[in-house]
Every structure is written in C-alpha cells, then in structure tokens.
Amino acid sequence: MSRAPHFRSIQYTGQGPGPRVVIMGAVHGNETAGTQAIGRVMAQLDSGELAIVNGSVTFVPVANPLAYAKGERAGERNLNRSLFPKPHPQDFEDRVANWLCPLLAAHDVLLDLHSFNSPGEPFVMVGPRDNDGPLEPFRHEREERALARVLGVRRFVDGWLRTYGAGVQRRLRDDAQLDTVLRYGVGTTEFMRTTGGYALTLECGQHDDPRAPDVAWRAIMNTLAHLGCIDAPRPEPIARDRMEILSMCEVHDKADDADAFSRPWSSFDRVRQGEEIGRRADGTPVLAETDGVILFPDSGAKANHEWYYLARVNSEF
Template sequence: MLAYDVFSAEKPGKRLLLLGTVHGNETCGYFAIERLRKKIISGELLLESGEITTVPISNERAFRQGVRLTEDNLNRSFFWSGDGHFLSDNGNKIVENEDVGNQFDMRAEMGDIELQKKVGQAPSSYEQERAKELARLFVSKDAEIDIHSQTAEGESYCFGQNESLELKSYLNALGTKNIIYGWDKMYPEGDFTSENLAEKMGILGTTVECGSHENPDSIEFAWRVILNALKYLKIISDKTYLQQFVQMDEKYRYQKISKNLRMIKMYRWIDGGKMTHDWKHLETINEGDVIAHTNSGETIIAEEDCLMILPNYHPIRNNEEWFYLAKIED
C-alpha cells in the first residue's frame, strides 16, 4: 500500500504534491521530504495556507533493494489518469472503452513494455501498479514536483513540459540552474512521465534532478527546491521561508536560472556500446566530437555544438535510454 501524508493549513490555498524515490536508488527526494515532514510535525515549519501531500517513498520495492527499478521504469509507467482512465499512446488524451493494445507496438519495438490490454485492466507490473496508485494523488492538486538524482555529476535542472508563462514562472521560482524543454519530443511513441501526467491533469508539474546519486549536496538542493516551491505557492509565509533559508549553507541558496536548454536527440543502448570517455551531465560537446561507439560498428558523432544530458553508464536492458543531447537556447 502506498504510504503518504497530507498536511493542511487552516487557510485554504494551493495544493502541492511531492514525490521522492520514483527511482529507488535516487534518495535525495526521500531525505528532503522526510526533513519537511519532521519540521511540520515538530511545529518548526508552519503552513500559512493550502496543503502538502508528501510521498517520500514512491517506489518502495526498488527503494528497499537500493535499485533504480524492479520490473519497469516507474517514470515511464504513468499510463493512467487520476480517475483510473487509460491515457492514449501519445499521452495527449484519455480514452475509454477502447481496445488500445495495438497502439503500443512501437513501444514494444523500442524496448518498453508491450501493453496489450483494455482500458480498466489491471497493471502488469509492480511499477505500473504504483504509477496507478500515485496518479490518484494528482487529483485536485495545483502543483507537483518529482525529485530525482542522476548517475553522472552535473548541475541541477528541471523539466519544462510546456512553455506557458504560468509554468515558466513556477519553474524559475524553484531555483535550479537549468530548465530543459522538449523532453516529450524524445518519445514520439508516448510520454508517460509524471510531469506529462501533471500537464494532462492541468497541474503545474516538473521533474527536478538535484545532482548525482552519491553527492550529499543533492539532498540540500532538493530541500531548497521544496522551500522555494512552498514560498512561491504561498503555502509558507515569507517569514517562515527566511527562517529556513538562513539555516542553509550559502552555496545551496536560491540562484537564478542560468540556462534554458532544448532537447535535440536521444540515443538508446542497442546491443551494447561504449562512450568515448566519462561524459558529465551537461558537459559541452563540440561539432565533430566522437561521442560513442556501438557494438554494431556505428560511430556516434556530434552533428552540432551541444550538451550531454543524462549519460547512463549502467544500462541494464537492451534499448534502454543511453544518453541525450541538448542545445543552449539564446
């Protein structure tokens, strides 16, 4: 059973959903959300208005095992809306009373789970079950943050699912150093991430990457993001925010967005391969640089100046995401 807490102020206001450990080995969200829970319960952090729903452990089985996933990628498994309806193959509409099995042939070819089921049929894996449970918590929320970390070292960033002024304002307030747009364009077969679900349900949603798994700074960046969100949504007062803010080390305090990035390409790990060196997340790649070699004999060369995004040095499945490329926007 999914464990979560709901903390409400007496005064009505915005309602925020916080998710941690959607990937079980990405624990910065767990520790930051647990810190928030303890501060609220102890009375150290007072809510001014609204409501916070906290899920420190979203993927309990993977979290207990210390692994990213057990059967499926939970952050590619949000196939259901909050009311249990099945999302279509491109995630852009909700379908009812329709056999949608054949719509997922492309997903099967690309290494994801083949979904041959009808609307309302039970999920076929542990992560799909959790995704359907988590989706219910999105109902009646105003904002959502899914807190992650990454394998490679690199700066913090968040994803912009769309480019509305409202979402841009929210993302800029979170204080990450970068915002990445165009993630959904990397998945023409369907985007079934938490931020996509948030968008389809009319919520200000994002996934935030707070640094590498092993870097303790990732917990502090996650904590800063949470505080910035609470202040922006007026769930805590400026006074409460300042009280928490001054307790942080200066290097973790709010910083303005330095770069907006645009995703341009994604490469999958097909039958093995090796990168030319240990690329860091957001490392600069020059046009003509050799990025990687595949076991099938292909040499992957940068077609233009770009940045490395989320290099995956430990792929465990054929066709799993290997790395992405992005450009800095003017």
C-alpha cells in the same frame, strides 16, 4: 512472513485558500535526497516550527516502496515510464500507478525530487510551451517556469517528451504502435500535465552527494513560499544572466548492442560539431552534427533503444 509494501501519503491543510501541492521522493528507490528532505520538512511542520497556512501540501516520501526497500532504481520496472492507471496491473509499478495517478490528479502542482548517477550540478526539467498540439497540450507555461526559477538551481532543461516522441517516430516501422509507445514516455510530470496541473522534476545532484538533500529541502521551502502555502517571503527568481537553458533536440539510438562511446560521457558534457561521440559495431564513427550538449548517455543501452540525447543552448525561457 513478508508483507506487500503499502503506499503512504501525508497531507497538511491550511485554513486559507490556496493551491493543492504534492511533493514526492523516491520514484526511483536509490534516489533518496527527496525522501530525506521531505522528512526534514515534515519534522518542522509536526514540531510547530513551520505551518501550512494556505492551500494544502501532500507529501509522498517514498513513491516506490518496493524499489526503496531494495535500494535500487526500480521494483519490477521503471515507475517513471508508462505512468497511467492500469485496469489489469501486470507488475508492482502498475499497482503503484493505480494509487499514485488519482492522487496526482487531485492536486494542482507537483514537485518531483530525483537524483542522478554521475557527478554533476543539480538541474530542473520543465515542460513544454503552451500549446494545443496532440502530443503534450499545456496551458500553465508561465506558472511552471516561474516556479522553476525559484527552486535554487541555475540549469534548466526542456523538450523531453517532444524529443523522445521524435525518436519513437523514427524508430517505429508500424505507425499503429506509435500511440502505445509514446505513452511509455509519460512519467509523473507528464501525467500531471494531462490532468490540468503543472509539474517539475528537480534532479538534486548525484545520488550520494551529501549536499543533495539540502538542495531538495531548499526547493521544497522555496516552492511553499512561492505558492503562498507558508508564511514566508517569496523567493527571488534566479537572474536570467545566470541561467543555463538547454532544449533537448535529438535522440540517438544504438543500432547494435556493441555500439560504444569513444569516451565516458556525462550529462552536460559539451560537444563540438564533427567531434566523435562513439563508434558503431562495424567501426563507423558517430559524429556530432552540430555544437551541443550531451544528456543522459547510456553505455548499457540495448539495440534500438536510446543511447544518448543532444541538447542545444537556448537563450529563451
């Protein structure tokens, strides 16, 4: 007899005051580097090799147990979209959200551990600058970016929700739908910021890269040391001259299912102004309007959905 998956979190609380930290893996079921790293850190804590001395740390080894059991990205849909509590849940991920969102809201800091499909080096997604705007108001820029710099990676990307929102505005003809569709762009980190906390998504490497769990483990340990949760030296932030800083600035949609890339693009491939990126179904070339970096190319995207993003190199962080 099959059983409905249950949800699991494990908390360790120190005796001293400190931040309430939550660390998650397997928001997408085929991204297991975080799950493996969390298991390794919990084993250290349970054996007494490591101790939480200040604040608390909650581990969620598998955020989406149905997707994890299937070994696939999603259970019934992408958990990392439209992540809000749902009074009338329509699918499994809605039920996850009804458990996960209150858990996130009870914490101050989130580290969400992911991996990606194509070969490439790890990178971290950071949030917006401090602002009081309507899209993504925020007031923890300094703390969030300081944490990002000690995770152990050199590549940083910002601008996700801003760029996604601009694409939504261009795509929609009925402005009354705008708020609903913008909410679709909210995942774990965006939701965490709505609760007054701050959050980072660390992409630890390719799904099957044997180094990815080590990247995740190092990031967890550096996070706990940086925040003073464990008795360990504070990690040194990466030097600014070693950082690659990218700001997402454009999203381009497919106009037709038959639109196609001119070559197999991978995230972080550089493009030059005027370079051909793809062709529309009628043969019209799609050219880069400026020098930039391709992010999240999706050859399988459907018409009127995101095809690829462009980012610009930024000197400020």
